[in-house]
Amino acid sequence: MMFGFLNGFKVTFAQLTKKKVTLQYPDQMPDFGDRFRGVHKFSPEKCIVCNQCARVCPTSCISLSGNRKEDKKLHIETYDINFEICILCDLCTEVCPTEAIQMTDKFELATYNRVDLYKNIYWLDENRRLDEAKIEKNSRGANVSGGDK
Numbered sequence: 001m002m003f004g005f006l007n008g009f010k011v012t013f014a015q016l017t018k019k020k021v022t023l024q025y026p027d028q029m030p031d032f033g034d035r036f037r038g039v040h041k042f043s044p045e046k047c048i049v050c051n052q053c054a055r056v057c058p059t060s061c062i063s064l065s066g067n068r069k070e071d072k073k074l075h076i077e078t079y080d081i082n083f084e085i086c087i088l089c090d091l092c093t094e095v096c097p098t099e100a101i102q103m104t105d106k107f108e109l110a111t112y113n114r115v116d117l118y119k120n121i122y123w124l125d126e127n128r129r130l131d132e133a134k135i136e137k138n139s140r141g142a143n144v145s146g147g148d149k
Contacts, residue, residue: 042124
């Protein structure tokens, strides 16, 4: 009984000398890999209303609609995602022929109200603009510091 107790202390004290891996979230954000699947971003000007993303979605959380304009092409009117049931599987981005929908590294969607998890075309487009600004800022920072690749 006493040896188990001492073995526990031995493990604990051995960990005290090792480097800590805990991040001070949200002051320090985690660095995700390139293949991390976060919240979607959407480019309405690229969408051809083919409806493939909605058809391939295993949870049926995507709904969209469009209409034909005078140029005889379909134009997107509504694009909604229910993040309450979305599993961020990336299938919708894989089938999109124009890459109108893509994944970002944003993952914070916590809310006290379920209705806030329904995101529309305007929120998704704003998410795209914020993601592009973040990428541009990061690339300028790398170039200024001499990090050209």
